[in-house]
Amino acid sequence: GQNIDQPTEMTATEGAIVQINCTYQTSGFNGLFWYQQHAGEAPTFLSYNVLDGLEEKGRFSSFLSRSKGYSYLLLKELQMKDSASYLCAVRDLNYQLIWGAGTKLIIKP
Amino acid sequence: IAGITQAPTSQILAAGRRMTLRCTQDMRHNAMYWYRQDLGLGLRLIHYSNTAGTTGKGEVPDGYSVSRANTDDFPLTLASAVPSQTSVYFCASSDREYNEQFFGPGTRLTVL
Numbered sequence A: 001g002q003n004i005d006q007p008t009e010m011t012a013t014e015g016a017i018v019q020i021n022c023t024y025q026t027s028g029f030n031g032l033f034w035y036q037q038h039a040g041e042a043p044t045f046l047s048y049n050v051l052d053g054l055e056e057k058g059r060f061s062s063f064l065s066r067s068k069g070y071s072y073l074l075l076k077e078l079q080m081k082d083s084a085s086y087l088c089a090v091r092d093l094n095y096q097l098i099w100g101a102g103t104k105l106i107i108k109p
Numbered sequence B: 001i002a003g004i005t006q007a008p009t010s011q012i013l014a015a016g017r018r019m020t021l022r023c024t025q026d027m028r029h030n031a032m033y034w035y036r037q038d039l040g041l042g043l044r045l046i047h048y049s050n051t052a053g054t055t056g057k058g059e060v061p062d063g064y065s066v067s068r069a070n071t072d073d074f075p076l077t078l079a080s081a082v083p084s085q086t087s088v089y090f091c092a093s094s095d096r097e098y099n100e101q102f103f104g105p106g107t108r109l110t111v112l
Helices: none
Strands: A004-005 A009-013 A018-025 A032-037 A044-049 A053-057 A060-065 A069-073 A085-091 A096-098 A104-109 B004-007 B010-013 B019-026 B031-037 B043-047 B064-066 B076-078 B087-094 B107-111
Touching: A004 A085, A009 A018, A018 A032, A018 A085, A018 A104, A032 A069, A044 A053, A044 A060, A044 B031, A044 B087, A069 A085, A069 A096, B004 B087, B019 B031, B043 B064, B064 B107
Parallel strands: A009 A104, B010 B107
Antiparallel strands: A004 A018, A018 A069, A032 A044, A032 A085, A053 A060, A060 A069, A085 A096, A085 A104, B004 B019, B019 B076, B031 B043, B031 B087, B064 B076, B087 B107
């Protein structure tokens, strides 16, 4: 079966660093995406990993280990505007995205 | 138009009624998708289209139909709405099926 697991909710402090984990078990793997979704809004693309390792993009980085079925999104220098849900999605061999339920990140001052 | 638009923004519908959700993109993207998003669940794919003139079924296609007559438009029709179709519906597009997807603002549908 297809399964993507993320923590339901996390809390962090403004200015700090937070790591959001995503583990997956899918019948095929063709890349992993992270999206950000503010409440009441559409998801927006953050990052994409298809090879093992770390991809850095400003304050956000994403890591992938295909052998472990594991990814994380690292957010540095947290700002209040980073309060949102973060969605992990795995692309299968048919190029369809399988989505996790998302992690709601709460930033406290 | 810039990006993807969806209409209506929200709708309350009586069970048994027919409803079409509209989606239009101006990015000339080949691939388009319809998802539903329910609390506590990930986005679930309803139908997709990799190019104009073709469509395919996603994870939860029952009770929904789509058409793709041209590149820009991808309407989703509920033939006879049921309360379990109460959800937020997102349309998305990508230039190729293997690239990142861009999402419309969503339609909040309530079926009573």
